[in-house]
Amino acid sequence: MWIDPLHAGNVTVSVHGDRPVYACGMSLVADLEAVLGPERVFSDPLRRHIYGKDSGIKRGDPTVVVLPETTAEVVEVVRVAARHDIPVIPRGAGTGLASGIIPIGPSVMVVLTKMNRIVEVDAEGATAWVEPGVVNVDLSARTAEFGLHFAPDPSSQTVSTIGGNVATGAGGPHCLAEGTTIGHILAIELVTGDGEVVVIGSEAPDPIGLDLRAVVVGSEGTLGIVTKVLVKLTPDPQAVRTVLAAFERIDDAAAAVSEIIAQGIVPAALEMIDHEMAIAIENFLHAGLPTQAGGLLLTDVSGHGASVDAELEAVERILRDEGAFEIRTATDERVRAELWRGRKSAFGAVTQMAPDYYLQDTAVPRTRLVEVTGEVYEIAHRHGLRMMNVFHAGDGNLHPMMSFDASEPGTLERVEQASEEMLRACVAAGGTLSGEHGIGLEKRDLMPLIYTDTDLDAQRQVKAAFDPHNRANPGKILPPAQP
Secondary structure, three states: OEEOHHHOOOEEEEEEOOEEEEEEOHHHHHHHHHHHOHHHEEOOHHHHHHOOOOOOOOOOOOOEEEOOOOHHHHHHHHHHHHHOOOOEEEEOOOOOOOOOOOOOOOOEEEEOOOOOOEEEEEOOOOEEEEOOOOEHHHHHHHHHHHOEEOOOOOOOOOOOEHHHHHHHOOOOOOHHHHOOHHHHEEEEEEEOOOOOEEEEEOOOOOOOOOOHHHHHOOOOOOOOEEEEEEEEOEEOOOEEEEEEEEEOOHHHHHHHHHHHHHOOOOOOEEEEEEHHHHHHHHHHHOOOOOOOOOEEEEEEEEEOHHHHHHHHHHHHHHHHHOOOOEEEEOOOHHHHHHHHHHHHOHHHHHOOOOOEEEEOOEEOOHHHHHHHHHHHHHHHHHOOOEEEEEEEHHHOEEOEEEEEOOOOOOHHHHHHHHHHHHHHHHHHOOOEOOOOOOOOOOOHHHHHHOOOHHHHHHHHHHHHHHOOOOOEOOOOOOOOOOO
8 A cells, every 4th residue: 555645644545456446534534524524424435436436337436425515515625625635526416428427536526416405486587596406307397387497308307417417518308499408507606626606607698708608518517516507497388299200210210300300390309219229118118119110200399389280290291201100199198298208218228128238429410310320330230239229319419329238258348449439430420429418538538539639728728717726527528638
C-alpha cells in the first residue's frame, strides 16, 4: 500500500491487479460528517461500490458518497472537497447510459436524490422551480391539475430525475415536435467547483447575450452541480391519437418516416420498433403486437380536435402507401396507453433475453435512416451479436441495443468494438455521437470524430472558465489534450 502524495492523510491508494483502489482517510470523512451528519456520508466499501456504476458498462467506485438535502449543504460539501483537493461528481438516479458519473480517480460523489422538492409552480406563467432530484414523471403528475406537463419524456421517466435530464440533454419519444430538454429549461442554479452559487438564465424567455444556459444543459456535471432548475411547462394537447403500423421490412418502416416528414407533417411522436424488439416486448407484456412484422411504427398525432383528425388521416394514408400491412388506431385512452406501455417497456423487456445489454445512442439525418439502419444490422451480424432496435425515428435518433452474456470470454470486447463501428458509421453518414444520452466516459475518446483539436480546445477553455481547478466531474466528455 502507498499514499498518494496529492491527497496525503485523506485518501490511500492500493493496487489490486492493475486497478487502483481508493479508501477514505478519516479527515475527509470527518469533515463531511460535520456538514451532513454520519447518516448521510457513506464511506463503507459496499455502498461506495453500489454508487460506483450507472446504467452504462463501466465502473469506478467513489472515495466517499454524500447525500445533501439543500443548496447550502451542497456548497459546504464542495468547499470541503476543495480543501482536500478532491473532485466532486454529481449523481442522480443512476439511469445514465454513457458512464457519465463513473469516477476515474479519488472523488466525492454528491447524490442529489434527496433534493426532490417541487419548489414552486407558476401555472399562469407555465413554469416551475424544481430541485434536481425530482423524478421526471412526478413533475408532470404535479402540474396535471393545471393542464400542463414537462415535455421531455425519456423512457426512464418513471425513475430518471430532472437533474439527470439537464445533465445529458435528455430527449424522449415526444420530443420530435417539442424538442429535447434544452428547449424546456429557462434557468439553472449551479454550484461551481469552488463552491460559488450562480444562477444562469432567467424567467425571461429570450434573454440577451451569450446563452450560457445552453452550455450547462448537456454538460454532464463537468461545469458544476445543478441544485435548482426553472423549467418551462407545456399545455396538454386537446386531443391525441395513436397509430401502430406494421411493415414487412424495417426499410419500409424507415421510408415511411421520411415520407411523413417530407410531406410537412411533424407528429408529436414517431417511434420505430424492429422485429427482434417486438418479440421481446410481446414476450414481456403479451400486448398482442404483430410480431411477424419486420418493423413497427408508433405514431402520436396531437393538437386541436379538427386538425388532429385531418393529420391522422394523412398519416394513415402515407403508412398504407409505404406498404403497411396492418394499421391499428387506438380507439380510447386505455388502448393508447397500452400501446405506449409496450414502447416504454422496451428496455425492461430486453432483460429477459440475456443477462446483459448495451444500449447505444446516436443520431443521423432522416434521409440516411434506411441506409444507416442496414449498416448497423450488418455490423452486429458480423460480430455475431444479437441486436434489437427501438428508436426515435422522427428525428433520426437510433438506439441499437445488443443483448449478450458478459461472462462469456471475449463477448464484452466484441460488443464494444461493434458499438464503436456503429458510431463511426453514423458519423460518416453525417450524424453525431449522441442524440440524448450524452458522451460521458464511454464516447469521450471518439469526440475527435466530430471536433477538430481547435474545437476541443475551445470547449476545454469553456470548462476552465466555469471550473478553473478541474474539480467538477473531471475526465468526462472531453478527451485529454494531446501534448
